Amino acid sequence: MTDQLAEKIEKLKNQRNAIILAHNYQPGEIQDIADFTGDSLGLSVEAARTQADVIVFCGVRFMAETAAILSPQKTVLLPDKLAGCPLADMITAEQLKELKGRHPDALVVCYVNSSAEVKAESDYCCTSSNAVEVVNSLSSDKQIIFVPDKHLGRFVIQETSRDLILWPGYCTTHIAITERDIKKAKTDYPDAVVMVHPECSEPVKDLADEVLSTGQMLKFAARSDATKFVIGTEMGMIHALKKIRPDAEFLPASERGICPNMKRITLDKVLWSLEDMQFVVAVPDEIAEKARKSLDRMVQILPAR
Ligand code: SF4
Numbered sequence: 001m002t003d004q005l006a007e008k009i010e011k012l013k014n015q016r017n018a019i020i021l022a023h024n025y026q027p028g029e030i031q032d033i034a035d036f037t038g039d040s041l042g043l044s045v046e047a048a049r050t051q052a053d054v055i056v057f058c059g060v061r062f063m064a065e066t067a068a069i070l071s072p073q074k075t076v077l078l079p080d081k082l083a084g085c086p087l088a089d090m091i092t093a094e095q096l097k098e099l100k101g102r103h104p105d106a107l108v109v110c111y112v113n114s115s116a117e118v119k120a121e122s123d124y125c126c127t128s129s130n131a132v133e134v135v136n137s138l139s140s141d142k143q144i145i146f147v148p149d150k151h152l153g154r155f156v157i158q159e160t161s162r163d164l165i166l167w168p169g170y171c172t173t174h175i176a177i178t179e180r181d182i183k184k185a186k187t188d189y190p191d192a193v194v195m196v197h198p199e200c201s202e203p204v205k206d207l208a209d210e211v212l213s214t215g216q217m218l219k220f221a222a223r224s225d226a227t228k229f230v231i232g233t234e235m236g237m238i239h240a241l242k243k244i245r246p247d248a249e250f251l252p253a254s255e256r257g258i259c260p261n262m263k264r265i266t267l268d269k270v271l272w273s274l275e276d277m278q279f280v281v282a283v284p285d286e287i288a289e290k291a292r293k294s295l296d297r298m299v300q301i302l303p304a305r
Contacts, residue, residue: 023262191226228248
């Protein structure tokens with residue numbers, strides 16, 4: 001069944017001159033049919049440079065919006081219109097404007113996990129791969145507002161020694177991974193390398209061996225001599241890691257590390273999406289133009305590791 005669906009998708013994809021982009025948190029069978037899998041930064045770069053007419057974005061809404069902003073002449077499809085991101089929904093453009101009003105001289109750095117409207121109100125966008133580099137690139141005499149993820153923000157504060165103005169947003173999936181999970185994993189697998197995502201809580205990050213974005217986890221695992229890893233991020237990552245290190249064992253830090261929004265995308269929905277050309281994600285020109293400036297700055301700043 002999976003093979004038949006994959007064949008139909010491939011055929012239709014070629015007819016439509018489409019490309020399938022999938023985030024590292026997507027279900028394994030979606031990652032397997034994608035033309036490109038990666039983290040938000042890698043997917044943004046790919047969306048900007050692809051020659052395809054249609055981008056099928058297997059991820060959540062803010063990612064499809066980002067692709068639409070970077071490739072305005074292409075049709076961007078999100079196979080499930082309800083695939084959103086609770087973290088991105090934790091700040092609105094109005095709330096950001098109000099915060100800017102209280103700190104009129106501050107620069108705004110927004111995490112890519114935010115709406116197009118919030119990006120349009122920001123000076124710089126960043127991903128978890130390059131947040132540290134983006135903040136380090138800004139003049140040290142400038143105040144910086146960082147939205148919406150407070151946990152990524154605290155990680156950036158620690159790495160840069162800059163005093164950021166944070167917004168109290170968080171990822172509902174990553175905070176479900178607890179300090180207790182990590183302590184247990186370390187006891188159960190004392191020889192494993194514990195890698196966690198910067199969206200995790202501070203006690204979890206303090207206990208981990210490495211704090212890495214998903215793209216950085218892939219690079220780290222590819223280079224590492226270790227053969228056992230505990231993974232503190234969304235479960236889909238384990239599929240991506242196994243592909244590049246089939247000899248190694250990857251264990252989830254917690255069975256609760258599942259993003260229900262990422263898992264809304266299925267092979268059936270990808271096929272329907274290409275058949276019906278749904279659901280088109282478009283961003284109004286005026287917002288896209290402003291948001292593109294903050295995204296362009298992000299795409300140019302690559303992570304150091
Ligand atoms: S894992 Fe968290 S940040 Fe990523 S899409 Fe899901 S809710 Fe949003």
